[in-house]
Amino acid sequence: MIPVLHLVMLAVILGVSFITIFLMVFERDLLKMIVLSAAQSTFYAIVLYILLVPDVVLAYIAVAVGIYTALLMFAVKKTERFEEA
Amino acid sequence: MMGIGEVFWLYIWLIIMANMGLAIYGLIMRPNILKKIACLTVLADTSFIVLAFIGYRFKYPVSPYIMTNWAPNNATITHFISESVDPLPPTLTITAVVINLSITILLVFLAIRLYEVYGTLDVKKIAMIKKELRGGEK
Amino acid sequence: MMFIIVSIPLYIVAFILYAIRGFRGPTVFDSTISIDALCYDVSAFMVILSVYFRSYLLLGAGILLALWAYILDVVIARYYDRLTRIGDSGGD
Amino acid sequence: MRVTGLIAAISILIVLFALAYGLVVLGISGPPAPVKLRLLGEKYLYYMINPATKYFTAESPEGVSAILWDYRGLDTLYETMVLFGAIIGAILVYREYLYSEPRKTGKIYGLSHIVRTVSKIIIWLTIIIAVAFGFTGQITPGGGFIGGAAFAVAPVLLVLVYTLGYARRLGLTHRRALLLRASFLLLLLLVIVTPLIAGGYIFQNQAKPGSAFSFPGRFIDSTPLGGSIFFLNLFELFAVAGAFTVAFILLGVIASLKEGE
Structure with a gap:
């Protein structure tokens, strides 16, 4: 028996994450890119949770939601905010 | 003839590959170095998802790879194996997450250093400045 | 179980x-x-999905996400906000 | 320039769709929507806490910890080396700022009082949860790398909310964090070498044929301890936490360069 509910959840959330990554790649404001990157890592955390890898979810939440945003924010604050062209 | 499971499976793999393609596109074509670093993290995260998919089993009574019975016998181990997902791909992923973090720290520090030297993070402008410097020396 | 299966699509919406x-x-x-x-x-x-999967070992991820979700707000606040002085005899 | 971008996009698309087609339709990574387990994963799950197979068990109910620190221990050791190499490289880029004398100013700045009060609680909770991951890595999800990554959130919050001057007043300097990292890395190597001194094999956990040496497999009340897995998880936690603390102290130094601290 194939659980269709898992597949539907994965399909919908991966579709939303695709839109997030698309907007993130073509975003000119780097600060907004950081916010979209946090949204993308939240969606990926759900996907990893449905795929039943709790260790990876714990490490991934700490790293992607907690640390990458702060690291990129410091870099944006020390350098320039808007991407040319 | 594909069943509903295979159709969903193909759709999910296509989405994952499209995510990877977008990340590679941003990594190659976008000029800002911080954008390139963010795209690199997205590419790494998508590869973690691929690894988790390779170890997954599509059946409903499915459990993580952690045995809750601490004094098992042969029957409980067989029952556990019949429900558990594959433990090898998450093992390879765990260290990759942390190492990816440390490499991103290194790249961000290098990017800030590059801004101190050149005054910009746009790779095209950096190439122009380098060309001017080389022309001025000759 | 019925309640959980009904509530999952609402969450996704x-x-x-x-x-x-x-x-x-x-x-x-x-x-x-x-x-x-x-x-x-x-x-x-x-947390709801951990009930659906019948595994208490999965609960920790939800708790940790609730613990660290506000870091994004702090990051954006740090970008815009002006730093204030920490008093030597204040509440810290 | 536009033509170059179009060519790049089309070629990436062709490669990735070919990869997806091969993975799904041709079945390179196994059948689509797999229900069975692979043989290798099945063997790992069978042997990891099996009292019947005395020479193969790892005494750890969690599959990931058993593979990470027992069956594939040397891989993990080399990956740890990559991690510390990257952190050392990051330190080397900004070494002159890290070893310069900090300005002695009486004023210490930070975010507003509400954020500081909330963050004080969250920082302590983060540290407690990270250490708990290290201690219970062999029976619940968690372990050395996860505990270290969770611990790294605490210095990030410290640098974000209280700036670096407050951390220096608390006594958190990069020298102490480096000392923590180096000493726990030495302890980790000591755990790896101990069976070799006792006449066994390197990276040995439980007794193997030809060597009776074995780390304690069970705690007093028969809670699984995983032998060397428990010690390796714990030491790896503090080593990774020390390494990331150095990196984020350095980030605080960089952030305070022009911020008027």
């Missing part, structure tokens, strides 16, 4: 609505607040 506000938000603050709310909703969804 809520995620999509939060995501639309996060994508469209005219300013950075709108996006930040909506993504922050999305994080808290996801942590509740993870």
